[in-house]
Amino acid sequence: MTAVACLRVAVEADRTGIPAATLGPLVAKFASAYLESRWLWPRKFAPLTHYSFLLTDPGSDEMNVEELARLSDELQIKLFGEAEDGEVGLLLFEGPPEAVTAFAALDAATVARAMTDPSLLPPGGRLSRIETAEQTAARTAKEAPPPPSKVSRPSGPGWVEQHVMIGQDPMADAAALLKQALPQLVGLQGIYFTPRGLFVGDVVSSTPGTARTHLTLVEGADHMPREPEAFDRDCVEAALGYLEPPGVTGMLYLPICYSNIIRSSSRADYETMLQTLPSDLRPQLAAAVYDVPRDPAFTALRQLRTTLERYFIKIDLRTPDPGFEVEKLPHEAVTSVTLVLPEGDTRTRLVALRRFAERLTLFKQKRIWAAVTNVRSRTELDACIGFSIPFVTGPAICRLQTEPVGGRMQDIRALPVLAA
Structure with missing residues (x-):
């Protein structure tokens, strides 16, 4: 079994102060450098666009979402510095290779609509987002955190997982994750x-x-x-x-x-x-x-x-x-x-x-x-x-x-x- 996914970076481009022609290559550069150091062999990655990457993980039937969380944090600092004037979010679409490739080709507006209308997604795949700090805090309060590196994934073609986002604005929710300190x-x-x-x-x-x-x-x-x-x-x-x-x-x-x-x-x-x-x-x-x-x-x-x-x-x-x-x-x-x-x-x-x-x-x-x-x-x-x-x-x-x-x-x- 080999898990296949498209990792897509969502950036509030209008707040970066960086021209669109420059922003894409910058995101690709930073994200590639991160994946090269963290997404290690036998796992592989390849850029599909400036904002999306094909990920494969042999021997696994699903991606380790938590292992990708630091990428959002690193891109946040690279693009916006320490100031809270813009956010970076990560989307993960898992499915067969043809569906993953089709998802990578979707424009940003279609992807945004697909978060509430899964019929817009390529068939056979599922879309998830990185977990926010608020949800982690809620689990801690209940003293019932899930096992590390494990995310509950409902089955079904085109399923849009809402367990990882608790607000109406994906970028605003992504900011909450960035405010939570990662462990030593x-x-x-x-x-x-x-x-x-x-x-x-x-x-x-x-x-x-x-x-x-x-x-x-x-x-x-x-x-x-x-x-x-x-x-x-x-x-x-x-x-x-x-x-x-x-x-x-x-x-x-x-x-x-x-x-x-x-x-x-x-x-x-x-x-x-x-x-x-x-x-x-x-x-x-x-x-x-x-x-x-x-x-x-x-x-x-x-x-x-x-x-x-x-x-x-x-x-x-x-x-x-x-x-x-x-x-x-x-x-x-x-x-x-x-x-x-x-x-x-x-x-x-x-x-x-x-x-x-x-x-x-x-x-x-x-x-x-x-x-x-x-x-x-x-x-x-x-x-x-x-x-x-x-x-x-x-x-x-x-x-x-x-x-x-x-x-x-x-x-x-x-x-x-x-x-x-």
Whole structure:
């Protein structure tokens, strides 16, 4: 069984301030980027128009509506910012492929009328909308919420589901959903040791429900935290949950902002935060220090190490600069240095990777491991292997997981590990 649906984006175009000729491509761009990161293989998507997408989910007879909810939130912020001067809504039409394709071709006015007159819908399909905050609040008040990722769907050709909209104006009701904070998204992404085909640990991440996209250290600038101290604190709290019995097999890497940990005004807050980590589990904890400059000052590095080695057995410095001056570090000053591949096309990223790899001899002399993150494609992974980079992370290695993968053997041909 393969579920097939058309996801259609409804935008209050007259409130965006964006010309119609520009708005469509913008919606298509933002929605495609979201689906590429969330609607993961073996599920597939393809654009049908600027505002509609064909979704397929093998092995399922209906779509997971809740999994698509964040798209509305992200498009809202992209198009309208934080102001409440316009709304984005999502419609989902499920049915046979020919009906789904026909629905995608309907004009906006016909779709609006079809919400109250299902005879206008292509035969054999059903139309639903994303649930609103008001309905969620009503269920909470009754203390009888439905199971996650499950929506009651009446049967019958052309059925229009009204269980997901409670008002007369679809766009006004969609705004209610956007006002409700989504739950914290806690996750991990595995660190792969290429010589042995082994995941040696996981990088912890935690994303607020209000964030536009998931936050993580391993997927580049678009996914880096805008509020580092809050992000780091959330990740420490998330790690505590994973450390509870039965615990984890591999290492847990916790994000630590470089500028915050070396600045005296914020270091005390970090020490208070880190003191919550169980000291007896220090052998399983590593610090992933991000936004490290090309040539960190000796005194700053010494302060960093003095602070962090009380809580972590390993320290990793993460830098966007392929010319990081590892030769200036003392022997074994840190455990590893990780290059964050830059934004740009494949050639730009491979040039940076090659430049970093040319310095591997210096890493060996200093007895410091080299690693690369934000690896996005098989081409980049193959290049890392060809350059003898021992540790790699990124969406081409491991997608966001809810459970650790550290300690797991994995054939490199089976990468990436997809979302759990």
